[in-house]
Amino acid sequence: xxxxxFLWIPVVMLLAFAGLVPAGQTLTPVPGDVPAPxxxxxxxxxxxxxxxxxxxxxxxxxxxxxWCPPCREEIPSMNRAWxxxxxxxxxxxxxxxxEDEDTIFVFTADYPADFPLLLDRTGEVIGQWPVKxxxxxxxxxxxxxxxxRAIGGRVWDDDALLEMIRSLxx
Amino acid sequence: MIxxxxxxxxxxxxxxxxxLAVVSLAARCGVVRSASEETGLVNWLFTGNGIExxxxxxxxxxxxGFFLARGFPPEVADEIATSCIFQTIVRNSGTSxxxxxxxxxxxxxxxxxxxxxxxxxxxxxxxxxxDKVSQASRLAFRWATFPTQQEFLPGDYNWGMTAFGLAPGxxxxxxxxxxxxxxxxxxxxxxVECAPDVDRLQ
Numbered sequence: 320x321x322x323x324x325f326l327w328i329p330v331v332m333l334l335a336f337a338g339l340v341p342a343g344q345t346l347t348p349v350p351g352d353v354p355a356p357x358x359x360x361x362x363x364x365x366x367x368x369x370x371x372x373x374x375x376x377x378x379x380x381x382x383x384x385x386w387c388p389p390c391r392e393e394i395p396s397m398n399r400a401w402x403x404x405x406x407x408x409x410x411x412x413x414x415x416x417x418e419d420e421d422t423i424f425v426f427t428a429d430y431p432a433d434f435p436l437l438l439d440r441t442g443e444v445i446g447q448w449p450v451k452x453x454x455x456x457x458x459x460x461x462x463x464x465x466x467x468r469a470i471g472g473r474v475w476d477d478d479a480l481l482e483m484i485r486s487l488x489x
Numbered sequence: 490m491i492x493x494x495x496x497x498x499x500x501x502x503x504x505x506x507x508x509l510a511v512v513s514l515a516a517r518c519g520v521v522r523s524a525s526e527e528t529g530l531v532n533w534l535f536t537g538n539g540i541e542x543x544x545x546x547x548x549x550x551x552x553x554g555f556f557l558a559r560g561f562p563p564e565v566a567d568e569i570a571t572s573c574i575f576q577t578i579v580r581n582s583g584t585s586x587x588x589x590x591x592x593x594x595x596x597x598x599x600x601x602x603x604x605x606x607x608x609x610x611x612x613x614x615x616x617x618x619x620d621k622v623s624q625a626s627r628l629a630f631r632w633a634t635f636p637t638q639q640e641f642l643p644g645d646y647n648w649g650m651t652a653f654g655l656a657p658g659x660x661x662x663x664x665x666x667x668x669x670x671x672x673x674x675x676x677x678x679x680x681v682e683c684a685p686d687v688d689r690l691q
Contacts, residue, residue, distance in 0.1 A: 388648075452636055
């Protein structure tokens with residue numbers, strides 16, 4: 320029987336190479352000190368929020384739209400992550416691209432988002448950021464530079480991601 | 490005499506080598522065609538070095554409805570809807586640590602009437618007079634369609650509509666081209682079928 324243990328090694332390697340072992344969640348570090356383009360946008364409550372007002376805290380900035388399936392998919396894990404991180408001083412902002420308050424209001428009945436949702440009705444703000452598709456998320460360091468980016472959805476309450484974000488506070 | 494330990498090590502090495510060889514071959518290129526049990530829509534999943542490309546049929550009526558709801562004039566929404574639209578998903582499959590990049594302008598189609606390319610979002614947007622399609626509609630189109638060029642690092646993916654320019658029900662072979670770690674790669678997805686229009690559904 321002990322001989323069989325050795326055969327597990329290649330089997331596990333096989334699964335890992337074949338992508339059958341769940342891959343860890345990752346964020347891509349953004350090299351250099353790229354400053355996050357500042358903006359002021361109203362949220363769905365009518366409150367104007369300015370990105371630079373969050374200086375001194377890590378900020379998770381998520382570009383999304385209601386018609387984007389992967390955007391919808393990641394909202395629950397963003398809620399879970401935010402419930403943990405808000406207590407630790409991390410901010411999270413969802414920046415909707417091109418839609419109005421009514422559309423978002425109807426959408427959030429099915430997909431509630433606990434964090435602030437901002438409205439970029441004209442697409443002016445997203446045009447200043449290096450975004451090619453939705454969802455795209457940036458993690459901004461307390462000094463206002465872009466630390467990480469994620470193209471496509473993520474499971475935001477994954478421990479590895481939470482640790483990457485927390486480490487920005489150090 | 491060969492010891493049991495040596496036999497175990499040799500066996501383990503052989504199995505590992507065989508497994509990696511199989512996976513390596515499988516990872517090089519492959520296409521899986523499947524259909525949704527719920528909708529009947531067909532999708533093609535292409536796997537190549539470092540990349541996954543998935544094409545999911547969109548019914549013309551789905552696409553027509555999407556753009557009409559975003560303020561497009563009916564004739565423009567219909568033109569887009571009947572241009573063989575697929576939901577296209579491109580992913581860095583993580584089998585390599587290299588970035589993967591695509592340029593849709595390099596993808597080629599072979600079909601019964603000859604060959605062609607992807608109808609790019611820039612070409613669509615340039616074709617509309619300024620007063621015909623509003624800025625809000627253009628914004629929706631821009632973000633709902635797949636970018637012409639994009640780079641993906643491990644873990645990254647993007648999705649969006651892609652127009653292949655054939656009539657509903659058309660069939661084509663698609664030459665997918667990508668760069669993996671700076672090396673040009675390509676592969677074929679054969680027999681891709683544009684979704685039929687509503688009047689041809691069974």
